[in-house]
Amino acid sequence: MSAMATLPASLGPVTELVGRELEAAMLRERLRDPLVRLVTVTGRAGVGKSRLALEVVREIGGEFGRVVVLDAGAPDTPSALAALTGPGGPGGPAEAAGSGSPSARGEEVARFLVLLDGCDHEARAGAAAALEALSGDSRAVVLATAVEPLGVYGELLLPLAPLAVPGAVRWTAGGPAGADPQELREVASVALFVRRARAVDPAFALTLENAAAVAEICTLLDGLPLAVELAARRLRLMPPHLLPVRLRERTTVLSGGPANAPERHRSLAALAEWSCRGLDGSARALLARLAVYEPGFGLSAAGLSAEPAVDTLMDRGLLVAVGEEQGELRLAVSEPVRSHAREALARAGGEDAVRDAHAERYRTLVGSAQAGLGGTGQDHLLRELAAEGANVIAALRRLRERGDGEAAAALVLGCRLPWLAQGRLREGLEWCDTSDGTGGPGGADGGGGAGSAGGAVLPDAVRARLCDMSGAFALALGDPQEAVRRYRRALALGKGVGDRRQNALVSAHLGAALLEAGDPPGARAVLVTALSALESMGVTGGAAGAAVSLACVLRAEGDRRRAQELLDRAVEALRRIRDGRGLAGALRTEAALALDGDEPARADRALREGLRLYGEIGERTELPGLLEEFSLLLMRTAPAQRPRTVRLLAAADTLRAGTGAAVADEWRSAAERARTDLSARLDWTDFAVAWAEGVRMTAPQAVAEALSAPPPARRPTTGPAPEDRSLTPRQVQVALLVSEGMTNRQIAARLDISEWTVVNHVRQVMRRLGCSSRVQVAGAVGRWT
Numbered sequence: 001m002s003a004m005a006t007l008p009a010s011l012g013p014v015t016e017l018v019g020r021e022l023e024a025a026m027l028r029e030r031l032r033d034p035l036v037r038l039v040t041v042t043g044r045a046g047v048g049k050s051r052l053a054l055e056v057v058r059e060i061g062g063e064f065g066r067v068v069v070l071d072a073g074a075p076d077t078p079s080a081l082a083a084l085t086g087p088g089g090p091g092g093p094a095e096a097a098g099s100g101s102p103s104a105r106g107e108e109v110a111r112f113l114v115l116l117d118g119c120d121h122e123a124r125a126g127a128a129a130a131l132e133a134l135s136g137d138s139r140a141v142v143l144a145t146a147v148e149p150l151g152v153y154g155e156l157l158l159p160l161a162p163l164a165v166p167g168a169v170r171w172t173a174g175g176p177a178g179a180d181p182q183e184l185r186e187v188a189s190v191a192l193f194v195r196r197a198r199a200v201d202p203a204f205a206l207t208l209e210n211a212a213a214v215a216e217i218c219t220l221l222d223g224l225p226l227a228v229e230l231a232a233r234r235l236r237l238m239p240p241h242l243l244p245v246r247l248r249e250r251t252t253v254l255s256g257g258p259a260n261a262p263e264r265h266r267s268l269a270a271l272a273e274w275s276c277r278g279l280d281g282s283a284r285a286l287l288a289r290l291a292v293y294e295p296g297f298g299l300s301a302a303g304l305s306a307e308p309a310v311d312t313l314m315d316r317g318l319l320v321a322v323g324e325e326q327g328e329l330r331l332a333v334s335e336p337v338r339s340h341a342r343e344a345l346a347r348a349g350g351e352d353a354v355r356d357a358h359a360e361r362y363r364t365l366v367g368s369a370q371a372g373l374g375g376t377g378q379d380h381l382l383r384e385l386a387a388e389g390a391n392v393i394a395a396l397r398r399l400r401e402r403g404d405g406e407a408a409a410a411l412v413l414g415c416r417l418p419w420l421a422q423g424r425l426r427e428g429l430e431w432c433d434t435s436d437g438t439g440g441p442g443g444a445d446g447g448g449g450a451g452s453a454g455g456a457v458l459p460d461a462v463r464a465r466l467c468d469m470s471g472a473f474a475l476a477l478g479d480p481q482e483a484v485r486r487y488r489r490a491l492a493l494g495k496g497v498g499d500r501r502q503n504a505l506v507s508a509h510l511g512a513a514l515l516e517a518g519d520p521p522g523a524r525a526v527l528v529t530a531l532s533a534l535e536s537m538g539v540t541g542g543a544a545g546a547a548v549s550l551a552c553v554l555r556a557e558g559d560r561r562r563a564q565e566l567l568d569r570a571v572e573a574l575r576r577i578r579d580g581r582g583l584a585g586a587l588r589t590e591a592a593l594a595l596d597g598d599e600p601a602r603a604d605r606a607l608r609e610g611l612r613l614y615g616e617i618g619e620r621t622e623l624p625g626l627l628e629e630f631s632l633l634l635m636r637t638a639p640a641q642r643p644r645t646v647r648l649l650a651a652a653d654t655l656r657a658g659t660g661a662a663v664a665d666e667w668r669s670a671a672e673r674a675r676t677d678l679s680a681r682l683d684w685t686d687f688a689v690a691w692a693e694g695v696r697m698t699a700p701q702a703v704a705e706a707l708s709a710p711p712p713a714r715r716p717t718t719g720p721a722p723e724d725r726s727l728t729p730r731q732v733q734v735a736l737l738v739s740e741g742m743t744n745r746q747i748a749a750r751l752d753i754s755e756w757t758v759v760n761h762v763r764q765v766m767r768r769l770g771c772s773s774r775v776q777v778a779g780a781v782g783r784w785t
Contacts, residue, residue, distance in 0.1 A: 017055055018195055018225075019163045019188025020048065027056045027158055031113065031141060032063070036156060038131060040119075040144045043160035044317025044334055045264065045275045046226030049145040050117050052160065057115050057143065064141070065110025072116050072123040072144075081130035084114065084140070111139045119146040121278050128152055147275070148315040162223035163188035166215040181206040189218035189228055196232035204235065213240040220247045222335045227268055230254040250339035272340030275318060283309040287318060287333065288350070291341035292358050294390035295322055295332030325387040326380060355398050362388065362395035363407060366414040373417050374541045375577035379616045382581075385418040386618050392418075396431065409435045409462050416469045421581060423620030423659035425477050432470035436463050461502075464493035468506045471513065476621050478662030480516035487513055501542075504533035508546035515553055516664075524553045541582060544573040548586045555593060564593055580617050584610040588626060591633075600637050600712050607633060608707060615703040623699055624656035625663075628671055630706050635674060637712035640781055643690040644709055644741035646678050650694025651702035689746075710739075710779035727768055734761040738774050739781035 017024060030039050041049045054069075061067040068084065070077050114134065119127035128150045134140045135154065144150060149157055166187050184190045185206060193214055197204040206214060217240070221227040233256050234243055246253055255267030264274040279287070286309040290297075299310075313319035318337050323330040333341065345351045365388065369381045385392065392415060399408035412435045419428040436458070458466075471486035487510035494503045511527035514520075527550040534543035547570035554563035567589055574583040587610040594603035607630045614623045631648040634641050649671065656663070663671075679687045697705065727735065730751075737747045744762065748755040762774070771777045 016195070017048075017052065018192040020052055023052060023158065023160060024056055024059075027052065027143075028060055030156060030158070031056070031060060031143060034111075036141065037135060037154050038142045038144065038152060039156045039158060040146055040150055041158045041160055042146055042149055044162075044224075044320075045147060046224050046268075046271050047160050047162055047317075048225040049160055051225075053115055053117065053143055053145050057113065061113065064113040065139075066112040067115070068112065069115045070117070072119045072127045073121075077116075077123075078126055078130065081114075081116075081134070084112075084134060111141050114140060114142045116142060116144045119144050119150055120148075124150070147317055163192060163218075163225060163228070165189050165219045165223040181208060181211045184211050184215055187215075187218070189221075189223035189225075190214055192225060193218055193228050193232050196229045197235050200233055200235050210240040213244055216244045217247065220244060220335070221251060222332075224335065226257075226265060226271065227251060227254060227336060230257060230268060233257075250343065251336045252339045252343065254336075268336035269340060272336045275316065275337055276340070279312070279316075280309075283312045286310070287313060287337070287341050288345045289354055289357075290319065290331075290333050291338050291345060292351070292354050292394075293333065294394050296330045296387055296389075297332070297391050298325070298328050298330060298384070298388065300328060323387075325383055330387055356402070358391070359395040359398040362392050363399070363411050366392060366411055366418075370414055375579050378578065378580050382418055382421050382617045385415075386422050389418070389422060389424070393427075400434075405435070405458060406462070409458055409466060413462070413465055413469060416472065417581070420472060420476060420621050421617055421619050423655075423661075425473050425621065426660050429470055429473040429477070432466050432473065436466045436470075460493050461497045461499060464490045464497060464499075464506070465502065467493060468502075468509060471506075471509060475509075475513050475516060476659075476661060478664070480513050480518075483513040484510065484517055500533065501537055501539060504530050504537065504539070505542045508534065508542060508549065511546065511553075512549040515549065515556070520553050520556045524550070524557075527553060540573050540577055541579055544570040544577075544579070544586070545582055547573075548582075548589055551593075552589055555589070555596070560593060560596055567593065580613040581619060581622075584613040584619070584626070585622065587613075588622075588629065591629065595633070600633060603633055604637065604712050608711075611703050611706050615700060618699070620655065620699060621659055621661065623703070624652040624659075624661075625667075627652035627655070627702055627706060628667075630709075632670065632674055633712075634709055635678070638710060638739075638778075640736065640739040640778065641709055641741060642678055642682055643686060644705065645674075646682070646687055646690035647694035647697065647741070648702065648706055649675060649678075650691045651697040651705070654695050654697070655699055655702065708775055709741075710775050727765065731761050731765050731768075734758060735765045735769075735777055735781050738762060738765070739778035741778075 027039065027041070030036050041053050043049050057067060057069065068080070070080055116127055116131070124146070127144065127146075131142055131144065131150065131152045134142055135152070149155060164187055166184060166189075185194070190206070194204070194206055217231050218228060221231060231243060231247070231254055234254065238246075252267075252269040252272060255269065257266035259266075264270045276284070276287070290313075310319065314321075318334060320332055320334050321329050322332045332338075342351065345354060366385065369385060372378060372381050392411070396408055396411055399411060412431045415428070415431075419425075467486050467490035471483040471490065474480075474486055475483035487506055490506045491503060491510070494506060507526050507530035511523045511530060514523035514526060527546055531543060531546040531550060534546055547566050551563040551567040551570065554560075554566065567586060571583065571586050571590065574586055587606040591603040591606040591610075594600070594606060607626065610626050611623075611630065613619075614626060627648050631645045631652070634645050634648070653671075682690070694702075733751060734747060737750060742750070744755050744758045748758045751758070762777075765777060766772065766774075769777060769780045771780060
């Protein structure tokens with residue numbers, strides 16, 4: 001067996017692979033498979049295809065009779081490939097036949113491995129032809145790297161994606177609060193950044209002070225390994241917290257790659273230019289148009305359904321799928337190509353027209369959604385607008401930048417419900433105030449003058465609606481007094497307009513704020529008038545909302561019967577118009593009334609339906625409160641569910657922090673009492689683990705966790721003790737831990753037994769209790785007490 005070939009310097013030095021353990025294992029297995037002839041590692045430029053292929057060849061090259069490493073773009077590569085299949089080559093006829101050949105002696109012929117790197121652009125056609133020729137030799141195993149598949153018969157693909165980035169976070173100028181260095185170290189892109197940063201500065205460490213900046217750097221760079229490495233090299237020049245500021249505008253500022261690396265690997269500008277080489281006119285035009293879109297835009301929203309160039313861009317990795325929402329792909333122009341394309345567009349003088357078209361598209365999208373947001377189609381539209389949120393903000397900035405104040409204000413007004421549902425509370429409040437031009441009730445004109453947005457004077461009708469909308473955000477943020485001031489200003493602005501419908505809606509909102517501010521009599525007076533006006537005008541959704549608020553007032557005054565009657569009417573109306581978010585809010589009030597009447601089962605049903613509705617629309621603002629209410633009910637009806645209750649309280653706390661909302665002192669005290677009680681009743685370690693699990697939950701996970709809790713028993717029971725159900729003492733222990741929401745692994749650790757033993761115990765428990773799920777086991781255990 002001959003020694004492995006010397007690897008060319010152009011492929012780079014031996015380096016440790018970071019975050020590629022799975023891909024390396026898959027590639028090794030494919031190359032070792034005797035039936036595999038050609039494997040092509042694909043992925044966009046800078047993703048690390050060559051490095052992965054090279055390191056795998058170094059690892060397993062000794063298993064082949066010969067290893068040949070070639071650069072597909074080198075001038076002498078075609079002749080070298082021809083020699084492999086010609087006489088005297090490892091695959092030539094002189095070696096395959098003749099009295100002295102291995103085959104003539106009946107010996108097994110060793111396979112040889114060819115690494116053909118960089119089969120792109122001009123080298124693509126020649127590489128494909130050479131691989132076709134090599135396919136005639138059964139001993140040849142070819143490993144190729146290319147941006148897109150070569151299209152050769154029998155080709156197996158190993159797509160290589162960028163490294164994972166920190167989870168979805170809405171980044172602000174200061175980064176996300178509470179970035180955990182320990183958690184971030186487990187993210188592949190962050191791990192690579194830290195390794196390369198230490199090569200520049202051996203003293204570098206991921207800390208609480210720089211963790212948020214490092215996470216943002218990796219996210220801005222899409223986890224592209226070459227870009228992450230170049231960014232880490234910049235720590236020679238600036239501290240981590242300043243680097244994201246440079247990268248937010250454009251990532252192509254990064255340069256300084258190794259001198260012995262290919263030209264395209266020395267800067268992101270060169271990498272982007274190389275990536276776009278060879279694109280035809282239609283693909284380039286499409287790329288320029290899409291470069292102004294923020295990541296996460298939809299195929300249909302961008303008007304791409306009939307564009308054949310989309311496939312070309314996706315094949316080259318210039319346009320990538322970043323997710324899916326309701327069956328539609330979410331796309332992004334990959335970095336650094338996006339920055340490069342925007343720079344080219346600006347130099348050509350076409351950026352303004354493209355950004356204007358982008359703004360108009362999203363202005364139309366939000367405007368057309370208004371009819372369905374109040375009822376039918378609400379869940380679909382809210383999810384779509386949430387997915388397009390970054391592009392809506394970009395459109396707003398463009399409208400403001402070009403001085404189109406009325407268009408910007410109209411777009412802001414169209415985002416009222418989407419932003420409330422998404423938890424964009426402070427951001428929404430700021431847009432309302434800046435669009436109004438007064439900075440809120442205490443602004444320059446004090447509520448009487450004409451506001452402006454982007455230099456344009458807005459009509460009082462628009463300003464009144466903006467002020468009303470800002471009151472909704474102030475109330476959601478937990479400041480009812482500020483909400484009351486804003487609603488009253490909206491009414492003052494609306495008096496001269498004469499829009500009875502809008503004024504009645506604002507009055508209903510004012511009544512809800514007065515109740516939260518501790519003024520039930522004032523709230524009652526306003527709400528009675530508003531409800532009557534809205535019902536007379538046939539404003540079903542607004543009337544239902546006013547009725548729910550008035551029911552809350554009546555409950556506060558102790559009139560539960562009238563409150564229930566009013567609430568029943570509101571719930572029926574909201575179900576009829578299919579306003580899911582409004583219905584979920586009404587169900588929260590129904591649950592409170594049920595608990596007042598000592599009907600925990602009815603409260604449980606109402607809260608569960610509300611949770612399902614919030615899950616369907618992707619609600620963020622009101623979900624934390626509903627999770628807390630459900631948790632307190634769970635503490636009351638299912639004491640065995642304490643770990644699940646802790647997880648839900650932690651999730652609610654974290655989700656609320658993400659919106660920036662505050663809670664009333666009374667409710668905060670109730671939640672703190674619940675946490676104190678739970679920490680006293682649970683082992684400290686169990687409490688801490690459950691709390692940490694809850695903190696990591698996303699909103700959908702928190703909803704699923706709540707809905708998986710067993711419902712309360714329909715009636716008290718003194719049913720048979722567990723021993724009477726033929727459970728052994730160990731099975732009783734396992735059943736009790738299952739009812740607390742523990743996993744098999746957690747139970748095994750608690751009882752110091754194997755996980756497989758736990759699985760067997762759980763099966764026996766379910767069989768003997770006649771249960772078909774862990775939820776039913778928890779319900780059965782709950783009835784023992």
